Amino acid sequence: MPGNTFGRVFRVTTFGESHGRAVGVVVDGCPAMLELSEAEIQRELDRRRPGQSAVTTQRKEEDRVEILSGIYEGKTTGMPIAMIVYNREYDSSAYEELRFKPRPGHADLTYFLKYGHRDHRGGGRASGRETLGRVAAGAIAKKLLATIGVEVLAHTVEIAGIRIDEVSIDEIRENPEKNPVRCADLAKAREMEERILEAKREGDSVGGVVEVIALNVPPGLGEPVFDKLDADIAKALMSIGAVKGVEIGSGFTSARLRGSENNDEFFVEDGRIRSRSNNAGGILGGISTGMPIVARVAVKPTSSIAREQHTVDLRTMRETTITVRGRHDPCIVPRVVPVCEAMLALTLADHALRAGVIPATRLG
Numbered sequence: 001m002p003g004n005t006f007g008r009v010f011r012v013t014t015f016g017e018s019h020g021r022a023v024g025v026v027v028d029g030c031p032a033m034l035e036l037s038e039a040e041i042q043r044e045l046d047r048r049r050p051g052q053s054a055v056t057t058q059r060k061e062e063d064r065v066e067i068l069s070g071i072y073e074g075k076t077t078g079m080p081i082a083m084i085v086y087n088r089e090y091d092s093s094a095y096e097e098l099r100f101k102p103r104p105g106h107a108d109l110t111y112f113l114k115y116g117h118r119d120h121r122g123g124g125r126a127s128g129r130e131t132l133g134r135v136a137a138g139a140i141a142k143k144l145l146a147t148i149g150v151e152v153l154a155h156t157v158e159i160a161g162i163r164i165d166e167v168s169i170d171e172i173r174e175n176p177e178k179n180p181v182r183c184a185d186l187a188k189a190r191e192m193e194e195r196i197l198e199a200k201r202e203g204d205s206v207g208g209v210v211e212v213i214a215l216n217v218p219p220g221l222g223e224p225v226f227d228k229l230d231a232d233i234a235k236a237l238m239s240i241g242a243v244k245g246v247e248i249g250s251g252f253t254s255a256r257l258r259g260s261e262n263n264d265e266f267f268v269e270d271g272r273i274r275s276r277s278n279n280a281g282g283i284l285g286g287i288s289t290g291m292p293i294v295a296r297v298a299v300k301p302t303s304s305i306a307r308e309q310h311t312v313d314l315r316t317m318r319e320t321t322i323t324v325r326g327r328h329d330p331c332i333v334p335r336v337v338p339v340c341e342a343m344l345a346l347t348l349a350d351h352a353l354r355a356g357v358i359p360a361t362r363l364g
């Protein structure tokens with residue numbers, strides 16, 4: 001199986017290479033009667049776009065989305081929704097050297113070994129540009145989830161070792177779009193920005209951690225045993241390029257806690273069972289509890305760096321060196337934020353449709 005499709009009922013297939021003709025997505029399984037416009041999809045895509053600040057790449061990608069099908073008179077019809085963005089502004093010259101010299105840390109080597117023939121330009125299918133289709137589909141998933149009151153938010157919690165402390169949901173709603181690193185703590189955001197620029201000046205890159213949250217998720221989403229909600233969320237987030245770790249709730253910290261510390265004790269509020277803490281990240285036994293769903297991803301430092309590194313020439317099998325040219329993000333973390341929101345929204349929309357919490361055929 002080629003692996004370009006995600007989801008069981010809300011099925012998303014992305015297509016396209018970074019410097020090919022276009023990138024895009026086909027969403028199958030969205031119920032009819034959802035109001036949807038290109039402008040709403042565009043708003044989400046604009047958040048993913050590069051060239052927004054000095055801490056992301058200065059590539060100028062206009063990324064205008066066109067909806068080709070599945071919408072009539074401003075509403076979904078229940079038919080496949082195809083969305084496309086033509087690739088207009090790209091310069092593949094910097095990639096010529098990479099054709100036979102795989103970048104350490106990128107997908108060049110493995111694609112070459114597996115397929116033999118690939119579109120290496122701009123990173124081809126392994127480019128961050130592939131996530132454009134995910135974000136476009138995620139915009140639909142978010143709208144669909146909003147019909148049952150679910151809200152999905154993400155923010156940067158750590159970059160280059162600078163970590164934020166506790167922030168409120170309101171700060172997470174308001175602040176990330178006010179600064180280039182998408183951090184809810186504005187003072188820490190400036191420190192993070194400094195660290196990124198420092199790495200950039202040194203021809204290097206840094207990584208960090210993104211937290212993604214879903215609020216008002218109804219209890220009961222998730223299918224035992226292999227399609228547990230946490231298992232599907234982990235897969236969704238881990239499928240994002242440069243993501244090297246996923247934790248749900250207290251995650252790796254739980255390994256260092258006692259049961260008495262990690263257990264979330266229950267109480268009743270307005271006739272509903274809730275818990276005082278949320279170390280479970282809103283999921284028990286693979287099924288949503290009704291508490292907020294909280295996941296965090298570890299994003300590695302960008303592999304394409306402007307420093308000389310050792311590699312192998314695939315034609316001669318001799319050792320050589322490479323210095324990556326072209327415009328790359330010195331830190332991918334801020335651009336991963338909207339992608340995490342999209343992937344969590346896609347997973348929840350799929351499970352809400354599977355559970356019948358959102359009707360599969362038509363809304364209203």
Ligand SMILES: Cc1cc2nc3c(=O)[nH]c(=O)nc-3n(C[C@H](O)[C@H](O)[C@H](O)COP(=O)(O)O)c2cc1C
Nearest residue numbers: 106107126127128241242243303304328329332335
């Ligand atoms: C939004 C986004 C933007 C990215 N931008 C870059 C980039 O400018 N340069 C780069 O080397 N990698 C970039 N990446 C990461 C690569 O896509 C990723 O490292 C590569 O596909 C190898 O996969 P892996 O790191 O998961 O093993 C980006 C990823 C995302 C999600």
